[in-house]
Amino acid sequence: MRPVIDPDITRAATLPGAFYCDPGVLARQRERVFARAWHLGADVRQLEAPGACVPAVLGEEPVVFTRDASGALHCVSNVCTHRANLVVNAPCNVPSLRCRYHGRRFGLDGRFHSMPEFEAARDFPSDADHLPPVAFGQLGPLLFASAAPAFALDELLAPVRARVGWLDLAAMQRDPAGDRDYQVAANWALYCDNYLEGFHIPFVHPALSGALDYGAYQTELHPFGTLQLGVAADGEDAFERLDAGRRIAAYYFWLFPSTMLNFYPWGLSVNVVEPLAVDRTRVRYQTWVLDAARRTTGAGAALDRVEVEDEEVVERVQQGVRSRLYRTGRYSPTRETGVHHFHRLLTHFLE
């Protein structure tokens, strides 16, 4: 299935329902979208000491971040070049990497060091025996990586830096007590569709609706993402710094395809959306605190309730897209520019 989305939102039809139900589409998305995307990998504070190693999975690609003895940071494949065992299984601090299957050793930069029982092997070792390097970069303490990036990380992060770069991102403290792992019985792209519009807020989120000025809510489109500006309702908590004269309660950044950075006056809530099956999705929440005293104020309060409200509607939509009586819908030209942009990017990457 190769749907095409009209670039003119006033004419365009939405993605067909079958797009969200077809395992073949998901397999293609894994290959064409997730494998070429930037993924949130690790917290740089876990990698402060020389010898620190933190494994991560980028979509489906196992990698490991390391800090070598000289202080340099690396990201390399976590798949042993011998017979593909995973080299590092949990965060650790080690002088070098050793695969626990047959003892192959690598430097913390991924370079092959040694291997028992290979004295007679010809043309060994070769460049193919190093752990391949993986591209990575940083936003505050967040490390992003990609095994085969389709575009530069700076292109993805420039709008974030331009808008909230004045926040002391490096001072954000991870709060594991705020972590959540949600399982949603819906396609990952339906979860993103829902995230990408504020249209549903007055209908689905009555409490959140009171914290935001719906009339002033805005969506901006970026090459590989969107920003939704939640303008604070009168008397609701907002950032100290005005944004073009507006009091902002929340900056909702979506980074193609499936990472959301939600900045509130108290800090940052990160959502990572992972497809598990065509109709099953995991959403991981990570919390980074800047000003704990404001945690329960404004649009960034009661995020658990907002999540449950979103899940309920998205799971019902998953039932709806299976209908034989539904084919496609239409976009609101004023309120669904973000969804339209997402569908355009997605179909473009699947071409």
Ligand code: FES
């Ligand atoms: S798979 Fe790593 S040493 Fe054999």
Ligand SMILES: [Fe+2]
């Ligand atoms: Fe929502």
